[in-house]
Amino acid sequence: MTSLPGGSDHGCSATEPHPPVCARCGIPADGLQPTTWTCSVENGIRQFFCDACSRENLRAIEGRLDSSGW
Template sequence: MTSLPEGSDQGGSTTEPQPPLVCARCGMLAAGPQPVTWTCSVENGTRQYFCDACARENLRAIEGRLDSAWW
């Protein structure tokens, strides 16, 4: 299983307000929940989110960190 019980990857209640997502590269704020065009990466045990522009600009570096089973 990759998710926490209750179907939440964030833990806690879904009624609690979540802080806005911020792009780890350029600092852009997401309008609302995680947009489908944003990328989530776990680096050193910490989730980092990247806006679509930063993800697109750094796609080769992102893919280079994936195990070959993913590509």
């Protein structure tokens, strides 16, 4: 998981009342807790990214770039 610098992963729980949707490609998660997905807080907004989009953009994620920079 990624979080804001100096912060915690507060708010990145996948326990939403409905499955999250990938913020990059729009695919819905198979369940309520997509363990292979990435959670990111960008500009104070929690976003989830599927495992495929996470793998494709690993360098950007590691560099802590907002998804708009991908």
